[in-house]
Amino acid sequence: MMQAKQLRLLLESPETNFLMEAHNAISAKIAESTGFKALWASGLSISTALGVRDSNELSWSQVIDVLEYIVDAVSIPILVDGDTGHGNFNNARNFAKKLCQLGVAGLCIEDKTFPKMNSFVGNKQLLADIDEFSGKIKAIKDHQPNSDFCVIARVEALIAGAGMSEALRRAEAYRAAGADAILIHSKQSTADEILEFTRCWDTNYPLIIVPTKYYKTPTEDFIKAGISLIIWANHNIRASIKAMEETCKQIFNERSLLRVEGEIAELNDIFSLIDYDELSMSEKKYLPKISKGKADVRKEKICTTSH
Ligand code: SPV
Numbered sequence: 001m002m003q004a005k006q007l008r009l010l011l012e013s014p015e016t017n018f019l020m021e022a023h024n025a026i027s028a029k030i031a032e033s034t035g036f037k038a039l040w041a042s043g044l045s046i047s048t049a050l051g052v053r054d055s056n057e058l059s060w061s062q063v064i065d066v067l068e069y070i071v072d073a074v075s076i077p078i079l080v081d082g083d084t085g086h087g088n089f090n091n092a093r094n095f096a097k098k099l100c101q102l103g104v105a106g107l108c109i110e111d112k113t114f115p116k117m118n119s120f121v122g123n124k125q126l127l128a129d130i131d132e133f134s135g136k137i138k139a140i141k142d143h144q145p146n147s148d149f150c151v152i153a154r155v156e157a158l159i160a161g162a163g164m165s166e167a168l169r170r171a172e173a174y175r176a177a178g179a180d181a182i183l184i185h186s187k188q189s190t191a192d193e194i195l196e197f198t199r200c201w202d203t204n205y206p207l208i209i210v211p212t213k214y215y216k217t218p219t220e221d222f223i224k225a226g227i228s229l230i231i232w233a234n235h236n237i238r239a240s241i242k243a244m245e246e247t248c249k250q251i252f253n254e255r256s257l258l259r260v261e262g263e264i265a266e267l268n269d270i271f272s273l274i275d276y277d278e279l280s281m282s283e284k285k286y287l288p289k290i291s292k293g294k295a296d297v298r299k300e301k302i303c304t305t306s307h
């Protein structure tokens with residue numbers, strides 16, 4: 001089944017499903033092999049892995065370059081964090097078209113102004129005009145080459161401190177514009193405002209949350225509230241940063257690999273994650289078979305010609 005269809009089924013399922021962050025091919029593969037049914041290609045994590053800020057410092061085509069590796073590495077659906085859509089309605093629909101061509105399952109865009117800043121940085125988040133953002137959603141939906149491709153509208157009103165009624169007004173406008181789901185974001189350390197939003201919202205329409213800051217709330221509460229998708233948005237990149245810092249420190253201080261070996265992935269783990277066995281099996285199948293005698297003759301030829 002096509003990935004976009006799979007993501008659509010997860011969105012529309014009566015159960016709550018979970019998306020794991022990926023920022024490159026290897027994090028995507030690890031998430032897939034753990035059992036996650038879909039991925040969140042996080043703007044924060046992709047930017048961080050490339051050493052730049054989550055403030056549109058990456059161009060849309062640089063994001064596409066990373067996604068090409070992720071798409072090749074996994075078969076589960078990928079929901080891409082598209083920030084504000086990389087420009088106006090025209091840039092957003094072009095970006096969505098490229099994502100469809102790549103086989104990406106969905107795009108999430110947020111109602112802020114370009115260049116955006118990560119939602120957890122500072123207190124000056126500027127919201128996009130509702131009509132302008134609704135036009136962006138409509139333009140993507142009108143032009144997406146794959147009808148299953150999912151377009152998620154991310155409401156940043158609570159992040160910007162604009163209040164619950166503004167968040168609900170925006171969510172309703174984006175639903176009317178054709179969004180397939182609403183992502184309601186919050187930076188509070190409790191889930192109070194998220195749960196209030198869910199109580200005011202029609203539960204038949206899919207809602208997505210990112211509980212990075214209100215992680216202490218039991219997942220069961222979100223399931224009871226009828227949340228469709230929960231995004232674990234940045235935990236692979238944060239885990240890898242911590243692991244790399246500890247490993248670097250240890251090797252630097254001890255000038256030895258003795259204690260670090262055993263704490264880190266085996267080389268064989270790498271070879272199996274990237275399926276080196278498949279290559280050696282394919283070599284047997286596709287490379288010409290060289291008999292020992294022939295190989296010796298070739299070696300001799302190379303020796304004589306190189307003298
Ligand atoms: C991301 O993962 O890049 C997100 C989620 O957009 S957040 O960092 O919470 O804004």
Ligand code: MG
Nearest residue numbers: 042043044081
């Ligand atoms: Mg982001």
